[in-house]
Amino acid sequence: MSYSPKSSIAQAFSKAAASYDSAAQFQRDTGHKLLDPVLSRANVEPLASQRWLDLGSGTGYFTELLAASGAHVVGLDLALGMLSHAKAQRSSQGSKQLSHPLTWVNGDAESLPLQDNAFDLVFSTLALQWCDDLGRALQEAHRVLKPQGEMYFTTLVAGSLTELTQAWQQVDDKHHVNAFLSQAEIAAAVCQADFSHVELQVLPEVVSYPNALALLRDLKGIGANHVPTRAHAAGLGGRGALAAMCQAYESFRNDHGMLPATYQVCYAKLIK
Ligand SMILES: C[S@@+](CC[C@H](N)C(=O)[O-])C[C@H]1O[C@@H](n2cnc3c(N)ncnc32)[C@H](O)[C@@H]1O
Incomplete structure (x- = not known):
């Protein structure tokens, strides 16, 4: 759940565009798990006439993989810096042979600058936790989907980054880590959007x-x-506080000598 102005979120992601891909192993693994059932459709359905939307497309890694299936894919993101990085990375050298060129749109998931009933499929991985109102974003996704259109998304659930949260709680009472919706709150937001079929799983x-x-x-x-x-929002912390947090995090060190960072990931499949 975000309480930040959209411009601050967009700015933070724009600034990270160049470093994102090398720091995003967890985001990659999660997105691939969401992508597998989507791409298995490519074996059974002709996709050349389909329009798919990648909501919160970031550097466009998944946008390009979706487009490699043959569908026409639009990557939409709030952060202009992410979009320009994606354009440069995905539509020039190193990019896959695509039957349709990728289309990039700057926009907000909670107020999509897109027409009703325009997409066969909406894909969104690890972007919707940045929305102020998940129910609103899902209503928007529902609006732009065609009847029987499908939405696949992942988002983070309360309990994510619990070790980091607990380590900071040993240091001060400021908010250093984002708050995430509970599974019940996510289910309620999905209900608001009126999809006819809902599958939710938290792993x-x-x-x-x-x-x-x-x-x-x-x-x-x-x-x-x-x-x-x-x-009391406090970002990643000053130097002294940071050292104290790192010390507190040590209490989670496991038998393999590593520190865990636990994420609770909601995987969703919705049908309009
Ligand atoms: C963690 S990144 C995930 C990017 C990509 N889906 C991936 O998995 O590599 C989150 C992305 O969501 C975008 N984002 C955040 N809030 C958004 C909003 N309200 N509408 C559209 N995109 C948003 C950010 O700019 C960022 O690019």
Whole structure:
């Protein structure tokens, strides 16, 4: 859940565009799990006439993989910096042979600059947790989908980054980590959007780090170091506080000598 002005979120992600891909292993793994069932459609259906939307497309890694299936794909993102990086990376050298050129749109998932009933499929991985109102974003996705259109999304659930949250709680009472919706709140937001078929599953994912600073580097590298701007919001912390947090995080060191960062990931499939 975000309480930040959209411009601050866009700015943080724009700034991270160049470092994102090398810091995004967890985001890659999660997106691939969401992508597998989507791409299995490519084996059974002709996709050349289909229009797909990648909502919160970031550097366009998944946008390009979606487009490699043969569908016409639009990548939409709030951050102009992400979009210009994606354009440069995905439509020139190193880009896959695509039957349709990728289309890039700057916009907000909560107020899509797109027509009703325009897409056969909406894909969105690890972007919707940045929306102020998930129900609104899902209503917008529902609006732009054609009847029987499908939406696949992942988002983070309460309990994500619990070790980091607990380590900071040992140091001060400021908000250093984003708050995430509970599974019940996500289910309620999905209900608001009036899809005819809903599948939701929450799976834990543990990423291992040699130390807490390596986790913070990844969060900063992907642009997720931006935290709510309510009272006491405190970003990733000053030097003294940071050292104290790193020390507190040590209590989570496991038998393999690593520090865990636990994510609770919601995987959703919705049909209009
Ligand atoms: C963690 S990145 C994920 C990017 C991509 N889906 C991936 O998995 O590589 C989150 C992306 O969501 C975008 N984003 C955040 N809030 C958004 C909003 N309200 N509408 C559209 N995009 C948004 C950010 O700019 C960022 O590019």
